[in-house]
Amino acid sequence: MPSTxxxxxxxxxxxxxxxxxxxxxxxAIAMPLLFVLALTLRRHGAGPDVxxxxxxxxxxxxxxxxxxxFGSFWLFPLITALVAGDIVAAEDHNGxxxxxxxxxxxxxxxxxxxxxxxxxxAGLALVVMGLVAVAAGGLKSGLHPLTTLSGTRVxxxxxxxxxxxxxxxxxxxxxxxxxxxxxxxxxxxxxxGAVVGTLLFSLLLQLVTILxxxxxxxxxLLPEQFNAWQGFLRVPTDWAPIGHAAWVCxxxxxxxxxxxxxxxxxxDVAGD
Amino acid sequence: MRVxxxxxxxxLCARGLVKRYGDVVAxxxxxxxxxxxxxxxxxxxxxxxxxxxxxxLLGLVRPHAxxxxxxxxxxxxxxVQALESVAGFVEAPSFYPYLSGRKNLELVAALDGGQAAGRxxxxxxxxxxxxxxxxxxxxxSHGMRQRxxxxxxxxxxxxxxxxxxxxxxxxxxxxRDMRGLIRNLADSGMTVVLSSHLLVEVEELCNRVGIxxxxxxxxxxxxxxxxxxxxGAWQLRTxxxxxxxxxxxxxxxxxxxxxxxxxxxxxxPEAAVADLSIALVQAGIGLTALTxxxxxxxxxxxxxxxxxxxxxxxxxxxxxxxx
Ligand SMILES: Nc1ncnc2c1ncn2[C@@H]1O[C@H](COP(=O)(O)OP(=O)(O)O)[C@@H](O)[C@H]1O
Ligand SMILES: [Mg+2]
Numbered sequence: 001m002p003s004t005x006x007x008x009x010x011x012x013x014x015x016x017x018x019x020x021x022x023x024x025x026x027x028a029i030a031m032p033l034l035f036v037l038a039l040t041l042r043r044h045g046a047g048p049d050v051x052x053x054x055x056x057x058x059x060x061x062x063x064x065x066x067x068x069x070f071g072s073f074w075l076f077p078l079i080t081a082l083v084a085g086d087i088v089a090a091e092d093h094n095g096x097x098x099x100x101x102x103x104x105x106x107x108x109x110x111x112x113x114x115x116x117x118x119x120x121x122a123g124l125a126l127v128v129m130g131l132v133a134v135a136a137g138g139l140k141s142g143l144h145p146l147t148t149l150s151g152t153r154v155x156x157x158x159x160x161x162x163x164x165x166x167x168x169x170x171x172x173x174x175x176x177x178x179x180x181x182x183x184x185x186x187x188x189x190x191x192x193g194a195v196v197g198t199l200l201f202s203l204l205l206q207l208v209t210i211l212x213x214x215x216x217x218x219x220x221l222l223p224e225q226f227n228a229w230q231g232f233l234r235v236p237t238d239w240a241p242i243g244h245a246a247w248v249c250x251x252x253x254x255x256x257x258x259x260x261x262x263x264x265x266x267x268d269v270a271g272d
Numbered sequence: 273m274r275v276x277x278x279x280x281x282x283x284l285c286a287r288g289l290v291k292r293y294g295d296v297v298a299x300x301x302x303x304x305x306x307x308x309x310x311x312x313x314x315x316x317x318x319x320x321x322x323x324x325x326x327x328x329l330l331g332l333v334r335p336h337a338x339x340x341x342x343x344x345x346x347x348x349x350x351x352v353q354a355l356e357s358v359a360g361f362v363e364a365p366s367f368y369p370y371l372s373g374r375k376n377l378e379l380v381a382a383l384d385g386g387q388a389a390g391r392x393x394x395x396x397x398x399x400x401x402x403x404x405x406x407x408x409x410x411x412x413s414h415g416m417r418q419r420x421x422x423x424x425x426x427x428x429x430x431x432x433x434x435x436x437x438x439x440x441x442x443x444x445x446x447x448r449d450m451r452g453l454i455r456n457l458a459d460s461g462m463t464v465v466l467s468s469h470l471l472v473e474v475e476e477l478c479n480r481v482g483i484x485x486x487x488x489x490x491x492x493x494x495x496x497x498x499x500x501x502x503x504g505a506w507q508l509r510t511x512x513x514x515x516x517x518x519x520x521x522x523x524x525x526x527x528x529x530x531x532x533x534x535x536x537x538x539x540x541p542e543a544a545v546a547d548l549s550i551a552l553v554q555a556g557i558g559l560t561a562l563t564x565x566x567x568x569x570x571x572x573x574x575x576x577x578x579x580x581x582x583x584x585x586x587x588x589x590x591x592x593x594x595x
Contacts, residue, residue, distance in 0.1 A: 001352075001385060002382060002383055002384070002385050002386060006382055006383075006386070007382075007383065009382075010379050010382055010383070013375075013379075014368060014370075014371070014379075017368070017370045017371055017375075018370055019370075094366055094368065094369065095363070095364070095366030096366045096367065096368055098327075098330075098332050098361070098362060098366065099361070099365065099366050099367065099380065099424070100379075100380070100383055101331070101332060101352075102330050102331070102332065102352075102355060102359070102360070102361070103352070103355075103380055103383035103384050103428070104352055104355070104356070104383065104384045104385050104428075105352060105383045105384075106351050106352050107351070107352075266334065268327075268332065268333040268334060269327070269332040269333065270324070270327060270332065270333055271323075271363060
């Protein structure tokens with residue numbers, strides 16, 4: 001029986017051969033470029049009114065951080081959903097599920113490989129966005145020391161370390177969204193439906209977050225967890241939102257992935 | 273229903289398979305027994321439940337009842353391990369359209385554990401796809417995909433091959449090539465189960481046949497048995513077919529008596545036919561014709577697979593009529 005690693009490698013190869021994969025990555029590249037372009041065209045004036053928005057002309061390192069904030073509204077949910085919603089449903093649609101499930105690899109491993117490939121893709125999109133943002137931001141505003149949310153300054157080297165840690169924490173809600181996408185993809189068997197459904201779900205949570213009566217839910221919804229990384233950019237580091245995001249996102253991910261896994265293990269692979 | 277122990281090591285033994293889709297019972301108590309070296313024709317009209325039964329055998333679909341043994345192992349219990357010596361596909365084989373034919377085979381070989389990676393070129397050669405192997409499957413014709421499906425199955429070096437209507441939708445040359453390919457597989461000692469809605473195909477390729485109709489098996493045996501059961505059919509015309517039909521139905525040894533467009537047809541040994549003629553006369557019915565009617569396999573297939581009374585007139589009847 002082939003290892004999960006083998007199946008995972010082939011899942012990545014499939015992603016590499018599909019156009020939709022590059023659509024998501026193109027979004028991840030375009031966003032920082034557009035942002036820097038906008039900044040260049042508006043020569044003066046303040047940056048956007050979000051965390052680190054004030055510092056975008058002071059240090060290029062503030063630019064990826066601003067984009068993390070913007071990206072959480074729909075860009076990263078969209079990029080993640082694009083692959084997560086498709087990865088099982090597309091094989092249903094193509095009929096290839098029956099092809100791979102009648103070989104020597106168990107359904108559990110196929111699912112694990114698909115989940116890992118989905119998570120890998122979400123992580124890759126984040127890294128690509130980050131690298132392009134650092135490069136474009138560096139060209140625009142220079143790689144200067146970064147002002148933290150506590151008002152202190154950190155060196156460029158230290159800023160990179162903090163940004164790496166922030167990206168890891170930012171991955172938590174992304175994995176939660178990817179898990180929702182996997183579940184919808186497995187259950188609906190419809191790629192477009194699962195992609196749109198995942199994105200709508202993520203937008204719906206944002207709506208609930210800003211509704212006045214439902215404020216009490218806020219700490220348990222995903223939009224809040226997309227800001228947890230900012231704990232790293234305070235002095236001293238504020239671990240509370242980070243720990244909170246870890247368990248909230250873990251609950252979303254574990255519930256959705258387990259449900260999807262069980263459905264995938266038992267479901268019929270039949271036409272229509 | 274369980275697979276009897278003596279059949280546990282047969283390539284394929286299925287007992288009491290049931291699969292329902294809502295109100296439709298797609299597979300309704302199907303038993304299949306395939307011995308080593310068999311070329312087994314799984315015959316039935318469209319919608320009879322062939323594909324669904326094959327899906328159950330391949331572990332793609334969970335039956336509501338029944339059990340399967342593939343060389344003694346049940347896909348429900350043992351998962352893909354039950355498919356160890358088994359390969360095949362249901363409906364048209366499906367591949368990743370954005371990968372080349374060769375890449376698709378590399379993928380399935382990797383999912384088999386990688387041992388077959390070195391045999392990919394041979395498999396492509398066998399199905400005559402070597403020169404198109406680098407093209408994306410998205411541009412393949414139906415026939416090429418069908419052949420790629422066979423190549424993919426061959427990579428598993430199976431002892432049992434399950435093929436779902438492999439020749440359906442091919443042009444005449446493609447059909448001939450596909451049948452030749454299957455014959456070669458059978459000659460190499462592989463056990464083959466192939467579903468079909470065409471009797472001629474099964475006659476040409478298979479030694480054993482199972483006939484399914486509306487989810488139920490209506491015949492399983494050798495082709496010779498099938499031919500033997502095609503004999504013994506009779507045609508009867510009388511002065512009063514309604515009464516005659518009642519007499520036929522109550523006469524000993526007379527089976528499957530039914531009204532047709534040209535009178536009454538039934539099946540019976542000769543002795544019973546002699547007794548029937550006397551019984552008819554005693555009932556005051558005059559005989560205008562009582563003729564043995566050599567049913568073809570085709571007639572038999574229709575009779576087995578069509579609804580009673582709604583069966584189309586078999587072709588040989590029409591000939592008689594014209595004569
Ligand atoms: N996935 C499905 N959902 C609902 N009905 C199905 C499904 N698959 C098959 N059926 C029904 O089951 C019956 C048998 O179909 P199938 O096994 O495909 O027959 P065959 O392969 O002999 O043509 C048909 O009535 C078909 O409509
Ligand atoms: Mg079919």
